Amino acid sequence: MKLAFIGASHWHLPLYLDPALQIEGVQVVGVSDPDAACVKALAARLGCAGDTDFRALCRKTRPDFVVALGRHCDMVEEARFLLEEGIPFALEKPCGLNARDAIELAALEERTGNFAAVPLVFRNGDFTLLLRKIAAQGTQYMSFRFIAGFPARYQQANCHWMLDPALSGGGSTINLGIHFFDLALLLMGADARVRHATMSNAAFGHPVEDYGLVVLEQGADLCVIETGYLYPAPTSTFDMHYAVRTPHDYLVAHDPETVELVHSSGERQMIASHTTNVAHYRTFMRDVLDRVRAGRPPLARLSDMVPIMRLVGDAYAKAGPLRKSTVSA
Structure with missing residues (x-):
């Protein structure tokens, strides 16, 4: 081939x-x-x-x-x-x-x-299968925090265009957040919409956001997607924390290989699972x-990207223009 x-x-x-x-x-x-x-x-x-x-x-x-x-x-x-x-x-x-x-x-x-x-590589992995299994009767709250390394890594990789919104479309929200907008749509359904969004470039002052927080809603259910270029760590190392609440379970993930599942009865279960995109x-x-x-x-x-990019666009619209940072990039 x-x-x-x-x-x-x-x-x-x-x-x-x-x-x-x-x-x-x-x-x-x-x-x-x-x-x-x-x-x-x-x-x-x-x-x-x-x-x-x-x-x-x-x-x-x-x-x-x-x-x-x-x-x-x-x-x-x-x-x-x-x-x-x-x-x-x-x-x-x-x-x-x-x-x-x-x-x-x-x-x-x-x-x-x-x-x-x-x-959309999370779809290829065991973590999405686990989420779909525990969310079969619906989700109530979800939170995905995924903070990557400094934006200088794009300059070091000769991908300076990533810091120009005219060439990249934006910063951490459109870059890192895509996977989590996809997971939210898979678990919450196609009616999920943006309730709130805020973004900032306060850390490095580039024209794209180095931090973004988006709240999605579907009925009474909520999902928080938090991304950024803030973690002093090498590429593919993240400050991450996920939490998903269903009527029967509470799932927590805060490392790349392990998920803790807490049942309503109080029973706790540790499950091996690849929770970042890199392995997939x-x-x-x-x-x-x-x-x-x-x-x-x-x-x-490609058609799967349409609802994702609609949410991304709505998030940028809700957040509005970045304020001029006082930080020199």
Whole structure:
């Protein structure tokens, strides 16, 4: 199976590339990115074709599957080309800048019938299965706190565009929060809406928020999604705490590998579970390629991003413009 990676300077590249290189029968045939130096280095390392034009690369190498990364503002153009060319692909989140982009791609996905996956990778993991099981009779309250490292990591990865809202769509809410908006919709239902949102760039003063808090509601049920770029820790290390209350259980997670489930009777149960997104990219890559080979649809599609991006857009609208920070970035 021939794979190509486009928008390959994205800092998530190793999360997809490293697992792909370990899958038997998979060959990376090409890489593309507007950054010529990045393309040259990757192509030499992988022994494959490289091109700064992703269209030319795909037409030259004819891949069986493409992992599309890159700047958020470029994702619609990448997906539009792949859909129209009939090339199966996975498009990194958030698949554009706003709900309008998501709606356009979902409509094109429907018209072409092409395989277009979205790595909402929590869906590939045991944590979501556990949540769905305990929430079968409904949820009452949910809280997801997910604070990542400083925004300087994007500058160090040569992804400065992440700190420009015109190119990224925003900060931690659109970047880190996507997974939790998805979980909220899965557990609360499609009628969930934004009740409140507040955001700040007080920590680092960049044009995007380094902290965001969003409250979703569905009837009397509430969900809090708290994200940020505040934790003094390396990449893939998080200040995290999740809590979910159902009529019968209370679930708590505060580390990447363990969940505590407290039943209404008071009985406590410790469950091994991968509670961050990082571990699930490996499972995602194997699953998505298996689905392409078998002719099965993806676990999450472009159309699944429409309700997520509507909530994201509503959150930014509710929060309003960031106040000018007194901090020098």
